[in-house]
Amino acid sequence: MELARKLRGILPGSGGVHPPSQKIAADMSITPGPQPAEVFIPLSQHLGTPCEPLVAKQDRVMVGTRIGDSEGFVSAPVHSSVSGEVTGIVMHPHPTGEDSLAVVIKSDRLDTLDSAVKPHGNPDELTPEEIRRLVREGGIVGMGGAGFPTHVKLSPPADKPIELVIINGAECEPYLTGDYRLMLERGEDVVKGARLIQRAVGAERVVVAIEETSPQAINAMREAGGPLGMEVVSLPARYPQGAEKTLVDTITGKQVPHGKLPMEVGAIVDNVGTAAAIYDAVYMGMPLVERTLTVAGDGVARHANLKVKIGTLVEDVIDHCGGLVGGRGKVIVGGPMMGIAQYTMEVPVTKTTSGITVLSRETMMKEEPGSFTCIRCGRCVKNCPMNLMPYLIGAYADKGMWDKLEDLNIEDCMECGCCAYGCPTRNPLVQLCKVGKEGFVRKRSKMEALERAGKED
């Protein structure tokens, strides 16, 4: 079994790349982040319906006060991460690149807890229903990056029994070490959170998945989870090992059918950080107002793993780490493979910010320019973990031939960047793929509109 798993990882055709891991912050323990004077808490930090603000200007809020919520099922409330006064609800830059509505709170720097933040009785006696409710009230979303509301994940339909809970500790993005530190420092909390997930979905097995390059984390989780019957598996180190579908495939050998969720093959995947957040929400009554993130890269003075209040500006976090060094290069929210380069440091840390990677201008300039002419080397095809043909997707998207893109299964692309990473001509394949998806969706909705119009006639 172990051998077969290893073989799958190295066999050609299994996709993925091996970027330099750059885990320079691995030995830094998690320390408290900056104490910002003002936080900007976006009302949309998850997939699904954005929240409506529940507070108004000049309201006083405490740490853990609910400041936004929505009626939608696929949504999660947001809470204040500081105590202080609401100074406005404004459009503010968001790490995704588009401005979004954010609650601005001026901190009194006292961090007084809201009276609602208290443990909810005995966690061992909670019913699955109650666990889901507490998870939703805690505003917990997938903290690996996608931000899928966790209570939705914990509510599988009756005809899709969940057998396996995978706790994702495969932090495959270069630079990022937040999950690694969480496993070392809060292993038992992660395990307790994982137990809650297991009870909520009624799964038999819990597997903690960690890349083989982090033996300390593997040992820590074996120690913490072993007595409770949790398995820890060591995975071959490759990017994107931590991607949901890749992870399920590596562990169970089952491919999640296209367009479906892992529950289709009886599994759910939750991040280590999410499990810890569930522990906080259920055992402590503390909603998701802080998260662990890594600050690393050659463009920042000090590397760190920080516990940062959600809504803190990236600027404050970087100042806390000694500021920028070298010329202004890239400030990336997330890791270097999938993170989003920011045009301003005035974006806030959100629930899904797993790290801030800062690359200096000097590093950016060292990069050799590309020729952008495909030489058909086939690396993108070989690297694609979804077995797509990125060179063709790129070519059709570039020419605006949207209808061709459906046959190429462009919707299955998760934009992991393996294709563009390996491209010797530096073709911006991820960018072309994003363009292609946009054009494809637009074309399809236009066709549907035409069809409807035709029927009405």
Next chain:
Amino acid sequence: MPEETVSAEKEDESDSTDEGGKTTRRVVDDSELFHIGVSPHLRDKDTTTRIMGWVIVALLPLTVYGVYIGGLHAFGVVVMSIIGAVAAEAVMQRLLHKPIAVYDLSALLTGLLLALTLPPRLPMWIPFIGGVVAIVLGKQIFGGLGYNIFNPALVGRAVLFVSWSSYMTTSYLLHPQAAVVNTAAIKSIDSITKATPLFAIGLVRKGELTLSASKYIKPLLFGNPWGCIGEVSAVLILLGLAILLIKRLVDWRIPVCFVGTVMLLSLLKGSNPWFMALSGGLLLGACFMATDYVTNPMTGWGKVVFAVGCGIVTFVLRFYSKMPEGVMFAILLMNGFTPLIDRYIKPRPFGYKVKKLEEKEAEA
């Protein structure tokens, strides 16, 4: 698309609207700006230029040894072929109003590969014309690097082969026929002296002449004076292949399946598979020509089909045609099939199953 730099300033500071309604952009100090750009923000080190460079490095031991064996004249052949290719590339790019991209080393590599497939005693003008033809007819006419259908070096060689076939078959250090004479001491050799020299090798391949293994394997491996410049040593070709494989620049499937197919078929035909693998241009072609990125399929299984096809055509040409050698035409022919292979052999996307008929019917 290169990285863009965008102002980190607030919009009203960097843009100002004058009375005419035109937006003028104030020049912002570059050092205040962040780089932006779509992920991934890390790139692998390999670029087109580096890859071409590594292939040239992989070919160097073979080239040096080939020139050592072939003498100064062989060196001239290599230089003239490279000059022809690089000059043609630059001139064509100039004429077609494209950026001059000679620095990407692809033309240099084409010239070098072409030279390695030529006999060492060619008159100097032939490799020069070959280099020019390889680039102009083999590559630039199709749109330049990445767009050509056929391997440019082999296009160059094919044109030389049919245009000046007498030079191409007689400009060897020793006639290939001599190889037969030297190594086999076959009494009936008189009967073939009147045929073209390569014909003798052909007879050996077809099993009409027999040689004892020990006599020819060693020279083919370590120093073969009766072939093209790039055919002097199988060991050095394999060394080059090893470099390419270690650097993960080529797919192992192509050389393995190509040579394997030829060996298997000749074994079935009753010929010595090792002689078939080591003689002629098979190894050079399988390791360096068939693996040319542009002209072989993109997918793993596509490469297998391509390489097996090359092997079959090589075998057929070697055994059933008048030509003693078929590698060049085999690769060119299969190059032509590459778009077709790419059209029909695609990877199965993650999460898709080959649907059973009942399921399809159930869906319908």
